Amino acid sequence: PQYILSTVNKGIKHIVKSYGAPEAVVLATYLFGLALMNRSKGFLTNIYTWADERAIEVVKEIKEHGVELYRRTGCPPIHIYALPKILWLRKHRKEVIYEADLYLDLKSILTNHFLHRAVTDMSSASGTYQMFNIYSLRWDDYALGVAGVDERMLPEVVEADYVEYIPLGIAAELNIYDKIPLVIGLFDGASMIYGLTGGGSNIAVVNLGTSAMIRTVIEKPIIDNINMMRFQTYYFYREKWLSGGAINNAGIALNTFIDILASGLEVDKQRLFNDLYNYRFNEDRKPLFLPLIYSERIPFLKTDIGGSIIGLKPDVKAIDIVASCIEGIAMLLKVIWEALEDNDISIDDVRIGGKLSSIPFVRVMLANLFNRKTIWTDIVDVSHLGNALLAATSLRYSSAKQIRDFIDYVIAKNFIIPEKKYVEKYRERYQIFKKYLYSLYSS
Template structure:
């Protein structure tokens, strides 16, 4: 069976043809998505431009794969996007992405109206500005006339479905990251939505991820260069697709995606919320009555990208001369600093963070820097800081009886054996890296395969997974245990200052 899988990200749209009877992924293609910033703190996508990129990357995949006949189409996409449509399904807005900070200033007012812990208990989503609930409240405060004209809201993936088949739908997996879905009933929480003055009639129809939502029309098929009639499967959100692609429906396996941001999630047969008052993790829905408690954090590969662009001028030149990636040079340099980075602690909050107790206002901090430290110490501290931050999520999960025996990881950061070893030592858990393909596309294709082929079971494909790198906890974990406690002390001492901003 041949499945066309597409992943809609905040920075790129990716596509590939997964041939389950042939040799894996064919025609992989990726196109960057420009982020629009029409005013301070805005971060938007043009919906029509995104639709154009979607078609362009699919056409290129079909051309590369040299295959016009496919058995199904499936799409995964980023969470938290919101676009308003009028009565003719025309965009009234761009797509507001999760990077859009304009709703943040209204968050205190929103949670004077609502009990934040009650919202968390019902939706699994902590009180953060990234969610559609906060975006709707912001629109209510600043763009009320526009909101009154809005007849439907969708996310980025839902808008593409509208263009593909003319249906306004949202899969329950993506909807679980909106803060508008009751995570127990898996239906819209109408009481919550109405309590802030929003008409629930603007919400799209909900479907299960393993639902065929329509067939590819002739007009679109001709434009894409493929035969019409292929069934379109709703699919899951991007993080769930990664988890599925890594075998993460097994409750003993946690999954992570070390890219610009990163995450740590583990499967559960029931919804789970943090028993502490700090709401330290989110719980989103995957499919087939499986939930994914865990945490997505802003701070991942972005810290190395910042280091590369701000402090890595010489490394860029050297990498160009040697014909290798600059990140390989940075990796080698960081290896020359000992575990613990000679005492430097880095709080990696270059883009703020998603922890309610401090996240919205946090910023990056280098603590303990002395004149005898070197750039390699700072570089290693950056990598360790990301691991310590992810361990905050790990601790929260384990304190809530969500325990796992290994972490499976993908993304650009998984290419670094050093970073994998740091994570294994800090999390005190074996790490397995999958870097030979795109886990999100593969996971989405698996969802489509099970939907279209009743003989296939998602839970049984795990035996076919092969991992490129493995890192086991070493004696260095004892160093990291001490450094992690120092990391938490530094963080806790700065939380009051963060919250003054």
């Protein structure tokens, strides 16, 4: 944690030196990070991230609580959340649990640093802890009981547009000598959604980065059938929620597979990436790729057997398998899409971001796989744009309508319309993909 805080300080100082003092600081952090702290002694642990799989063993032990936790928090029983991490620590690092009196997510690590008070926003609390009730918008007593945590050990929870001024002494350490507001901000995925939609409903936002997600804004909390729990529902912002899900096996799985190709064969990694930008759909050559290389956060799938490639033929090229890997990533998201539709959550169009969305083949593939108009943007990091727009409304620089008009003008101008022949091809491929997915990986 100290390294992150030091890096943030250096980044702000660099901005101040290069461009002058900013008008505000807004925080964007990822979900699922957890660090334990003692108010007197400081940090007791490093940050446990979403990639830490040690809590998997604990999830099996608390299976009896899974349904009730999902009903209350919108979080299915999977290992990425803070609750199973805390139980794992209680089992394996009792001395740390004994000393800890603060359980901090990434957002509250930063606010504790800047404000000397642990505060997080509701979207981050909802998506990180598995202990935030999506109906009452308070820490949930049942979940706290399962975790063995007192509410006083958790950060204060506020809306994402909450503003508080950084104390002058802290600001001076950043070479800022005026009052400067700190806007709490959304988690990175939620801020991307805000940057692409302005909080509008009936729009699926897809992010294809190291991990991948598909989420949509809804007007009330909705959860899946408790026997499936195929998607999560987190609180978003100002009486709106986010339903959808995320997968671990996205860019990280693609990079791992390309590394395997490059290390075992005479394959030029950079050339593969370059070839992707010119790739076109080739139904005759492409195999199916179920890219479950890492443990997944989809509770109804058993993913510890690893990924699968189906349909290898003599004329298949390395680039065909790489493209199939990206298709497999998108098809895992399609599983979540279908779960949303099963619960009467309608989607009119798709807006995409993340590094992989810069590849033309990927944009076309998503439009045809989802059979929706698909909007893409050249803006490199939409999550930063989203939190900047949120800060603009928080500080009364812009109205919500002005933000939505800006997004429609700047973001929504680049789009792809699905083509009937490719929609049908992808429908057929997806049905085959789903057949193998459930037959090989059903838990």
